[in-house]
Every structure is written in structure tokens, then in C-alpha cells.
Amino acid sequence: MRDKWAAVIAFILCLTLQPAGAYAANTFESNYTYDYWADAVRSLPAFEWVTTLDSGKMGKIKMESVDDVYVSKDRIFLVDSVESRVNVFDSDLRFLLSIKLVKNEHGKFVVDPETNKQLMLNQPEGVFYSDALEELYIADTGAERIIVLDGKTYVYKRTIEKPENMPGVTPFKPSKLVVNKEGKISVVVQGSYEGIVEINRDGSFFRYFGLNKPRVNVADYFWKSIATNQQKEKMKKIFAPSFNNVSIDSEGLIYATTFDSSAKDRVFRFNAKGENVLITYGWPVIGDLHYMSEQDYSRFVDIAVTDYGVYALLDKTRGRVFLYNFEGEIMNIFNSSGNLKGNVRNPTAIAWFGDKLIVADKQFGVAHIFQPTEFGQAALEAEKQYLNGNWESAGKAYQDTLAQNANYEIAYTGVGRNYLMQDLYEEALYYFKLGNSRHYYSKAFAEYRNLFIQQHFIWFVVSFVLLAGALLYSEYRYNRKHG
Amino acid sequence: MSGMMADGKYMFYVLFHPFEGFYDLKFARKRNYTIPTVIMLICGVAGILGYQYTGFILNRNPLFAMNSITLFLTTLFPYLLFLISNWSITTLFDGNGTMGDIYIVISYSLVPKLIFDLAGMIFSNMIIQEETALLHAFEAIGTVWFCFLLFCGLCVVHEYKPLTNVVTLVVSFCSAVIIVFLSMLYFTLLGKVFGFIHTVFIELTKR
Structure with missing residues (x-):
């Protein structure tokens, strides 16, 4: 009798065991999405690879890396920090020219009067073309300056160096930049904990912009609250995490990303005060919701925003692209790191090219162009129509x-x-x-x-x-x- | 059977007259565990029902991952844990209640909570998001009633003054935490020992 009861209880306990294989769902390499319960479920990819921009299209000029991509109305700008060049393509993907030395309006190379050397790009990392001002901005990171060229003729216009009235201790090494319609420049300096630097059109410092809140540890908070001032001086300071990329939408709102592990948010949409007003009705916008270790989280290196609020985030950890809609709900996850066509190794930049996406890879020195699949087209169309109230x-x-x-x-x-x-x-x-x-x-x-x-x-x-x-x-x- | 009917009728008397009711249950009436056990089982089943049939607006459970046996056990687990911890504490605090007394008190007190929860489950299918506060208030009636009955019942069966009862409740909460901790410790260590034996076995067989 006793054995019988023991067997019944053992059977009941066995029934409580969870079915195996629950984690298998999270091992999709790409083409998945997250459902209401944060489970990874299969999904069609919204984008597929069509073609690649690389040295092969550029004649004798080499492209060793791509650090930033900007797509204007009729041109594509690719920045190469290894060769120190800005390469320009037109919208039919034909190579137009490559900028390394800068010419003045007489067709001669610009010479720096102090050092008597030619003005040459030095490891630039960022580029921005302002359609409103018809100016090309190049973040010349190695030389700690921003070079402004005329948008039509690529003639030298002016150089913006570190503003004299700029406070803060971080060296002025502009990495990524955007310019709004009034010509105000927002610059991201890698590793800067003061925020995004805003520079007026005349090159003077305006303000630091954007609040990147660090995550506070409960234990740290407790010890800080009971420490004396002397103790506090000796403790490690918590600095605001730095931004690593910045983008601007058609309304002039600035988007930024960070992949610092101590940051509270990963993606930012700033109002004029510099507060994060990103809408997140779905899961938090952090890319992959599950990761195996602390180092495994999605590191966003760039963000690309459409006019209708859909934004694409590029993840360095797994080479994935995360597509979110205006309300912060995940639409699609595609691509991965690897050796297939379109796959990336060290992705650096993403940009919209009409309804297509350009994903740049630093290691291979290429920029892949993705076009929406049938599913992607419908999904983008739906968001577009919804936001416009149709x-x-x-x-x-x-x-x-x-x-x-x-x-x-x-x-x-x-x-x-x-x-x-x-x-x-x-x-x-x-x-x-x-x-x-x-x-x-x-x-x-x-x-x-x-x-x-x-x-x-x-x-x-x-x-x-x-x-x-x-x-x-x-x-x-x-x-x-x-x- | 007629005895059970009488017990059932008496149970409802207890709900409205807890002091007299529990006193008679302990001293005057013949002890029968059928009805308390049935209540406990219904309580476990109500846990399963609540998981599945709570209205969509309030129900955030992944129904595809439902395991009714686990739900049944996890619903009953806190009450059984309280039963053990309270009994182990009150024996030290000169309580006169036996394990059976506490069991009956817990199960009878659960009746109003059960009724209100089940009714709330049905109502949750007819409400919208703005009315959830009302529903929670409705379910809170059952919970408050449950707490009141439990408190009175324990006072009566242990023959405690209210203050002593509060103290024993606090201590039995602590002891419940300790029981959970110790059992987790025990099972982890047991697992480790089995793991070790398993490794040694593998090591020996694969040589």
C-alpha cells in the first residue's frame, strides 16, 4: 500500500517537470522576432541582400573600411578611416569621386598657412550631408576638426576646430555628427561622458546635450548613502555612459545610441530639453531580450530613422539588424555575422536608402545594400499608412x-x-x-x-x-x- | 453521508460565527476531515481555473505553457507550508491546537476567499480595463474575510490571546522562510551529492 502511494506521488512529481527543449527556441541565428511572452519565434526576414558597394566599383581607389554612411537625396557618402577618404556614389550606385585632399574654389589644393601642409583628411569617422544647406560635413577625427565642403562642387568652405568656449575635459575628437536645418551641429565624441556636443553654425560651443543615465546598483547606492564625504572622494566615480552614434529624423529630432553596459537605456530619442522620449509600448528597446552571458547583450552601433518613425538598429555583437516601429514594438530581426553575402563582421553604420537599407562593415570594407522583401514591403507600408492615419x-x-x-x-x-x-x-x-x-x-x-x-x-x-x-x-x- | 451534510451546513455557520463555530469544532463536534480536504482540493482546482479562465484583459499567463499539476501544487503550497510552520511554532508557544485543528481552520477560512475568487474569475470575463479596480476590491472582500477567519480560528484552537496570536503568526512567517531555505539547501546538496556520485560512476565506467 505504501509503495503504491509512493509511486503515485512520484508520478505526480514527474508531471510537474517542464517539457524539455524550451530553450531551443532561442538559438535562431537570424530571421526571428519576439512575441508577447518574450519568446523568440520564427519570422520571415523583412530585408534581403541585393548588392554590395566595395572597391570593385571604384577603379584604382581602394576602400579598406567603411565607418559611416550617409544617404542624401541623390548621393551616398561612405567614410573610410583607414584610407582617410570620403567616397561618393550616386543613387544608381555609380562611383562619383573620392575626397582625400580638399580643393579650393580655384581648383587648387588647400594649404594650411601655419604648417604649410596640404589639408588632408586624417582618419575621418563620420560624414553628414545637409540637403537644406547644401553642405558636406566631415568629422575628421584624427585631426580633431570638422571640415565643411560645398555640397555641389566639393570645394573647401571652412574648418571647425575645438570651440574656445567649450568646457569639459574630453579631447575634441568628433566621431559622428548630424546637422539640423538651421546649421546647428551635434557631435558625438567617443568616450565622452558629458553628452553630445552642440556647436553653432559659426563654430562656437552651444551646449552639451542629451542625458544618458547610468544604471545604479542598489548596494552601491546603500554604501554611498552612509559614506562620509572623505570616503566618497576615494570611491570610484560613476560617470554618465557615452553615446556612440547619432541620427536625425525629418522633424529634426535627434536619435542616439549607446552600447555602454552601464547605461540605463540603449536607444534615445531626444526632445529639445535633451530628455529621452522614445516610445516603448512593447519590450524595452534593447535588441535581443535573452543573452547567455553579461558580455553577450546587443551593442547598437548605429540607428537609422525613417520619416514614418520606423527605425533600424545595428548590433555589433551578433551582426543583427533590429527593426522597430514608431511605438517601440519589434517588427523584425534579420542578418547575422558570418561569411554569407550580406553578413557582416564588424558592422559600423546603417542608413536608409529610400526603402532600402545600407549596412556598412569595417572589417571587409564594404557596404551591403538590402531591399525589403515582399513581407518587409507590406510591413513598412502598414507602418507608413498607420502613422499617416490612413x-x-x-x-x-x-x-x-x-x-x-x-x-x-x-x-x-x-x-x-x-x-x-x-x-x-x-x-x-x-x-x-x-x-x-x-x-x-x-x-x-x-x-x-x-x-x-x-x-x-x-x-x-x-x-x-x-x-x-x-x-x-x-x-x-x-x-x-x-x- | 448525512454526517457530511451536517458538517457542510455547520461550515457555513462557522463562516459567520467564527469564535463559537471553531470552539465547537474543536471541543463539541465529532472530528471529520472529509470536508476540509474537499475544500483544499477545490482550492487547488480553483488555482488551475483561475490561470486558464480569468478574462483576457486581466490574464497575462501563457496558456500554451500551462501545467495544471504544477499549478495545483503551487496554489496549495503556501497553505501547507503555513500549516507546518504554524504548528511547529505553536507547539513551542504553548498552543493547544493540533495539526488537525490548524488544518480545519485553514480550510474553513479558505471558503469565502474561494467563493469570491471564483466569482471574481467569472466577472473578470465581463469587465473592461477601467473596471479592474472594482474587481480587485470585490476579491479583496474574500481575502479580508479569509484573514479574519484564520486569525479568529487560530486564536480559538490554540487558546491564545490576540496579541500572542499576532506574535506566533509573525514567528511562523519567519519559520516558513527558514523551512523553505533549509529545504532548498537540502535539495541542492542532495543534487550535488548525486552529481558527484554520477561523475565518479562515469569516471569509473569510461576508464
Whole structure:
């Protein structure tokens, strides 16, 4: 008898064991996405490799590395810090020219009057082309200056060196930069803990910009709170983590990334005050949600933003590209590091080229161009239409994505939203449930419940009357019995 | 069977008259564990039901990963842990309640909580997000009732003054933590020992 009970209990305990293989889902190398429960689920890639920009397209000039990419209306600029060049392609991917020595308006090379040497790029790391000002900005990192050229003729315009009124201790080594429509330059200096440097159009210092909050350890906080001032002086200071890249959208809002492990947020969208106003309705925007070790998290090296709020983040750890929509929900994860066409080893920059993406690799000295797949096209179209308020076409595009990729969770909500706008509540409820959107489900359910009560109002009345009648009758009977 | 019916009727008397009810349960009435055990089982099943059938708006559980046996055990685990810790403490604090007394008190006190939780589960399918606060308030009635019954019941069966009862409750909470800690320690060490034996075995066989 006892053995029998022991066997039953052992059997029950065995039933509590979790099914094996739960972690197998997290080993996808690429082409996956995260669902509501942060599980990795398979997904179609939103982008596929089409072609590569490399030395082969440039005649005798070599391209040893690509550190930054900027796409203007009609040109692509690639920065090569090894050869110290800025290479320019047109939008048909034809090589136009390569800038190393800078010419003045007479067609002669510019000479520095102090040192009597030619003005030559020295390990530049960043480039920006301002369509509004028609100026080309090159962050000449090795020489600690920013060189401004004319956008049409590539003629030397001016040099911006370290502003005299700039406070702070970090050396002025501009690495990445963006310029807004008024000509204000925002510069990222690698390893600087003061923030993004903002420089006026005339080259004077304006301010440090952007708040990158460090994560505070509870134990550290406790010890700091009870330490005396003398002790505090000897403790290691916590510095604000540095930004490593910066981008600007069509409205002039500045986006930035950091991969410092001590940073609280990884991706920033700054308002004018320098606060992070990135919308995150989904999972936190940190790339991969699961990693095996502390060193394994996604390190974002660059961000590319579209006019309709979709942004792509480039991850150095795994060579992946993470696509998020305006509301911070993950759309797609594709690409990986490796040796296949389009794969990267040391990715440095990402930029939108129309609806295509350019991903640059420093180690191979190439820039890969990716075009949206059929699924990607539908997904981008849906976000575009949704942000512009075209609900019906957005709903249709979301339907298209679902036809191809049933794991695309945002689309269920998107389709449901369209049904909700058309007052088709039952369909909306069905899709919101699939999309795990409790917020919208609640809205649709409120309407559905109202309709239900209106249509079945007679039954509510009947049951109320019956209940009241039963109560009255029992009172009456009780009173008659007990006088 | 008629005895069980009487017990069932008496249970509802206890819910509204905890002091008298638990006193009679301990001293006057014949002890029967059928109804308490049934309540405990229903409580475990309610845990499973709550996981699956709570309305979508409040239900964030991954239903595809549901394991009803685990749910059943994890729902009952805190009550059984409290049963053991409270009994082990009150024996030291001169409590007169036996393990059986505490078991009956816990299970009878669970009845209102069970009813309100199950009703809340049904209502959760009819509400929207703005009304969740109301639902939580409704379920809180059951929980408060449960706490009140448990407190009265323990006072009665252990023959404690309220203050002593509070002290023993605090201490039994601490002891519950210690029990969990010790059992985890025990199982980890056991695992390590088995791991060691396993390694030695592999080492010997693969030589």
C-alpha cells in the first residue's frame, strides 16, 4: 500500500517537470522576432541582400573600411578611416569621386598657412550631408576638426576646430555628427561622458546635450548613502555612459545610441530639453531580450530613422539588424555575422536608402545594400499608412503581412484596430486577442458589451423581475407563517 | 453521508460565527476531515481555473505553457507550508491546537476567499480595463474575510490571546522562510551529492 502511494506521488512529481527543449527556441541565428511572452519565434526576414558597394566599383581607389554612411537625396557618402577618404556614389550606385585632399574654389589644393601642409583628411569617422544647406560635413577625427565642403562642387568652405568656449575635459575628437536645418551641429565624441556636443553654425560651443543615465546598483547606492564625504572622494566615480552614434529624423529630432553596459537605456530619442522620449509600448528597446552571458547583450552601433518613425538598429555583437516601429514594438530581426553575402563582421553604420537599407562593415570594407522583401514591403507600408492615419490601407497592409507571416504580432493588432474603427467589434476582439493587445481589446469589448446589453435588455429585465418577485414572495410567506 | 451534510451546513455557520463555530469544532463536534480536504482540493482546482479562465484583459499567463499539476501544487503550497510552520511554532508557544485543528481552520477560512475568487474569475470575463479596480476590491472582500477567519480560528484552537496570536503568526512567517531555505539547501546538496556520485560512476565506467 505504501509503495503504491509512493509511486503515485512520484508520478505526480514527474508531471510537474517542464517539457524539455524550451530553450531551443532561442538559438535562431537570424530571421526571428519576439512575441508577447518574450519568446523568440520564427519570422520571415523583412530585408534581403541585393548588392554590395566595395572597391570593385571604384577603379584604382581602394576602400579598406567603411565607418559611416550617409544617404542624401541623390548621393551616398561612405567614410573610410583607414584610407582617410570620403567616397561618393550616386543613387544608381555609380562611383562619383573620392575626397582625400580638399580643393579650393580655384581648383587648387588647400594649404594650411601655419604648417604649410596640404589639408588632408586624417582618419575621418563620420560624414553628414545637409540637403537644406547644401553642405558636406566631415568629422575628421584624427585631426580633431570638422571640415565643411560645398555640397555641389566639393570645394573647401571652412574648418571647425575645438570651440574656445567649450568646457569639459574630453579631447575634441568628433566621431559622428548630424546637422539640423538651421546649421546647428551635434557631435558625438567617443568616450565622452558629458553628452553630445552642440556647436553653432559659426563654430562656437552651444551646449552639451542629451542625458544618458547610468544604471545604479542598489548596494552601491546603500554604501554611498552612509559614506562620509572623505570616503566618497576615494570611491570610484560613476560617470554618465557615452553615446556612440547619432541620427536625425525629418522633424529634426535627434536619435542616439549607446552600447555602454552601464547605461540605463540603449536607444534615445531626444526632445529639445535633451530628455529621452522614445516610445516603448512593447519590450524595452534593447535588441535581443535573452543573452547567455553579461558580455553577450546587443551593442547598437548605429540607428537609422525613417520619416514614418520606423527605425533600424545595428548590433555589433551578433551582426543583427533590429527593426522597430514608431511605438517601440519589434517588427523584425534579420542578418547575422558570418561569411554569407550580406553578413557582416564588424558592422559600423546603417542608413536608409529610400526603402532600402545600407549596412556598412569595417572589417571587409564594404557596404551591403538590402531591399525589403515582399513581407518587409507590406510591413513598412502598414507602418507608413498607420502613422499617416490612413487606417483602411494600413489594415489592408497588415492583412498582407499576416498572409505571409503569422508570427507578426503587431499586425493582428493593426488589423483589429481597423475593424474597431469600422465598428465590427467581434472581428476586432478576435484579432486583438491574437495580437495580445489588452488595451485595444478592452476598448472593443466595452462597445461589444454595450451592444450585447442593448440587444438582450429584455432578459436582464425579466431576470430582475423574477428575482424581485422571489424575494417579495419569500418575505410574504415568512410573515404569514410567523404572524 | 448525512454526517457530511451536517458538517457542510455547520461550515457555513462557522463562516459567520467564527469564535463559537471553531470552539465547537474543536471541543463539541465529532472530528471529520472529509470536508476540509474537499475544500483544499477545490482550492487547488480553483488555482488551475483561475490561470486558464480569468478574462483576457486581466490574464497575462501563457496558456500554451500551462501545467495544471504544477499549478495545483503551487496554489496549495503556501497553505501547507503555513500549516507546518504554524504548528511547529505553536507547539513551542504553548498552543493547544493540533495539526488537525490548524488544518480545519485553514480550510474553513479558505471558503469565502474561494467563493469570491471564483466569482471574481467569472466577472473578470465581463469587465473592461477601467473596471479592474472594482474587481480587485470585490476579491479583496474574500481575502479580508479569509484573514479574519484564520486569525479568529487560530486564536480559538490554540487558546491564545490576540496579541500572542499576532506574535506566533509573525514567528511562523519567519519559520516558513527558514523551512523553505533549509529545504532548498537540502535539495541542492542532495543534487550535488548525486552529481558527484554520477561523475565518479562515469569516471569509473569510461576508464
